[in-house]
Amino acid sequence: MIKLQLSLAIIKPHTVKNPVALSYIRNVLKNKFVVIKTKRLFLDKSTAANFYIEHKDKFFFNRLVTFMSSGYIDLHVLGHKNAIDLWRKMLGPTKVYKAQFEDPYSLRGMFGLSDTRNVAHGSDSLTSAEREIKFFFPEFSFYEWHNSNEELYRKGPIIFNKHLFQHVRKL
Ligand SMILES: Nc1ccn([C@@H]2O[C@H](COP(=O)(O)OP(=O)(O)OP(=O)(O)O)[C@@H](O)[C@H]2O)c(=O)n1
Ligand SMILES: Nc1ncnc2c1ncn2[C@@H]1O[C@H](COP(=O)(O)OP(=O)(O)O)[C@@H](O)[C@H]1O
Numbered sequence: 001m002i003k004l005q006l007s008l009a010i011i012k013p014h015t016v017k018n019p020v021a022l023s024y025i026r027n028v029l030k031n032k033f034v035v036i037k038t039k040r041l042f043l044d045k046s047t048a049a050n051f052y053i054e055h056k057d058k059f060f061f062n063r064l065v066t067f068m069s070s071g072y073i074d075l076h077v078l079g080h081k082n083a084i085d086l087w088r089k090m091l092g093p094t095k096v097y098k099a100q101f102e103d104p105y106s107l108r109g110m111f112g113l114s115d116t117r118n119v120a121h122g123s124d125s126l127t128s129a130e131r132e133i134k135f136f137f138p139e140f141s142f143y144e145w146h147n148s149n150e151e152l153y154r155k156g157p158i159i160f161n162k163h164l165f166q167h168v169r170k171l
């Protein structure tokens with residue numbers, strides 16, 4: 001038995017504004033993952049800076065923070081037995097030319113505009129997934145997830161609620 005792992009996906013502002021990319025990506029999320037939580041936010045600069053604090057000394061930090069607070073973002077907590085690696089594999093390489101050259105049908109290969117505007121974010125480890133989910137969903141209980149919800153989502157039955165853009169238990 002392999003338990004569902006959680007990852008955080010963030011659909012970045014330029015993608016939320018692109019109906020073709022957004023509907024393609026939503027279709028992937030809905031069909032390949034269990035979507036546990038979804039919400040749309042407009043970040044202010046200081047929240048975006050806190051989220052990306054590990055990059056504070058990089059040359060691209062300022063443009064990254066400005067970009068991430070330039071429009072709505074969609075947050076999705078994804079469940080899958082291999083959620084972290086699978087979502088990052090679907091994203092493809094961080095840098096747009098590398099993505100286009102090495103993995104043209106990855107999401108970044110297809111929809112990336114630049115190294116900053118590279119479609120979406122994905123947690124890169126178990127530790128960062130937990131930090132990032134807590135960052136945007138402070139009410140999310142990891143205790144409850146591990147002790148009851150994980151099994152309920154894994155064994156089902158679940159249905160997809162398209163208004164919430166979440167899978168929910170079928171009662
Ligand atoms: N000090 C720098 C500045 C830029 N670059 C690289 O140079 C390329 C072009 O970057 P940029 O000017 O940032 O492209 P933009 O189209 O302006 O994209 P964005 O602002 O969305 O990042 C990118 O591969 C970037 O990683 C770099 O390696 N070192
Ligand atoms: N060389 C770069 N030039 C511009 N922006 C960058 C560059 N590297 C990373 N970024 C931006 O910072 C974000 C975080 O970087 P990083 O954590 O290294 O990549 P990833 O999102 O693939 O985990 C990237 O998704 C991208 O938006």
Ligand SMILES: [Mg+2]
Nearest residue numbers: 121122123124
């Ligand atoms: Mg990263």
